[in-house]
Amino acid sequence: MMVLPRRAFVLMAAAGVVLPAGVRAKPGEVEALIRAVAGGGVVRAGRVRLAVPELVENGNAVGISVGAEVPAGAVLTDIHVFADGNPRPGVAHFRFGRLSGGGKVATRIRLATSQTVHAVAVFADGSCWHDSVSVLVTLSACLDD
Amino acid sequence: MVRPLLNVPREVRAGVAFEVRILIQHAMETGFRRDAMGMVVAQDIINRFECAVDGEEVFSATLHPAISANPYLAFSARLGRSGTMVLRWVDDRGGEGREEVSISVS
Numbered sequence: 001m002m003v004l005p006r007r008a009f010v011l012m013a014a015a016g017v018v019l020p021a022g023v024r025a026k027p028g029e030v031e032a033l034i035r036a037v038a039g040g041g042v043v044r045a046g047r048v049r050l051a052v053p054e055l056v057e058n059g060n061a062v063g064i065s066v067g068a069e070v071p072a073g074a075v076l077t078d079i080h081v082f083a084d085g086n087p088r089p090g091v092a093h094f095r096f097g098r099l100s101g102g103g104k105v106a107t108r109i110r111l112a113t114s115q116t117v118h119a120v121a122v123f124a125d126g127s128c129w130h131d132s133v134s135v136l137v138t139l140s141a142c143l144d145d
Numbered sequence: 146m147v148r149p150l151l152n153v154p155r156e157v158r159a160g161v162a163f164e165v166r167i168l169i170q171h172a173m174e175t176g177f178r179r180d181a182m183g184m185v186v187a188q189d190i191i192n193r194f195e196c197a198v199d200g201e202e203v204f205s206a207t208l209h210p211a212i213s214a215n216p217y218l219a220f221s222a223r224l225g226r227s228g229t230m231v232l233r234w235v236d237d238r239g240g241e242g243r244e245e246v247s248i249s250v251s
């Protein structure tokens with residue numbers, strides 16, 4: 001076991017209780033990201049469905065799935081996922097190629113606190129669709145241990 | 146890298162979508178955690194995942210620290226003819242993983 005000089009230990013302990021800056025994404029950051037994804041176009045509701053449990057016991061692994069409804073003739077190219085209560089709001093960016101079997105993707109994410117999770121689907125014609133779910137997290141994903 | 150748990154059917158029907166599921170063992174260090182000495186543990190996550198069949202893209206993902214440890218991804222593919230599916234991923238330290246599956250289409 002390593003022996004810490006008492007002064008260093010006290011300083012570290014003091015630093016540990018101070019929350020690091022930027023523990024939560026800045027207000028408006030997710031909105032700005034969604035606008036950037038849309039490239040100035042209109043973001044509409046519908047065509048994309050985000051499934052996240054509304055009550056989460058453990059924020060370290062939250063199963064989510066995003067499904068886009070792709071009408072005949074339309075081509076889904078991207079799905080973006082954002083979480084507005086995480087230190088960094090970006091979660092994932094999925095791209096769907098020509099051999100994709102439809103606009104479905106599932107993964108597991110970390111949620112630092114109770115917040116809103118957003119999904120944006122982008123189609124080849126440039127149209128953007130948005131869905132969001134508010135999630136209550138009882139045990140947060142650990143940021144510092 | 147440790148081999149992942151990969152679930153891909155070896156035989157599929159032409160034009161019928163099927164699911165691909167993968168679970169990769171990786172700590173996915175967020176870069177926000179501190180060790181016992183109070184030092185920040187450097188971020189080390191799988192930041193990129195790609196799936197293609199004979200060079201043609203099926204699905205790809207750019208991942209951020211908000212993806213859980215031991216990342217799990219499920220997506221779907223639809224093939225017209227037999228081919229080799231290649232799944233590749235890289236982490237922040239340059240570690241790479243790769244899996245190949247031959248899929249026969251009938």
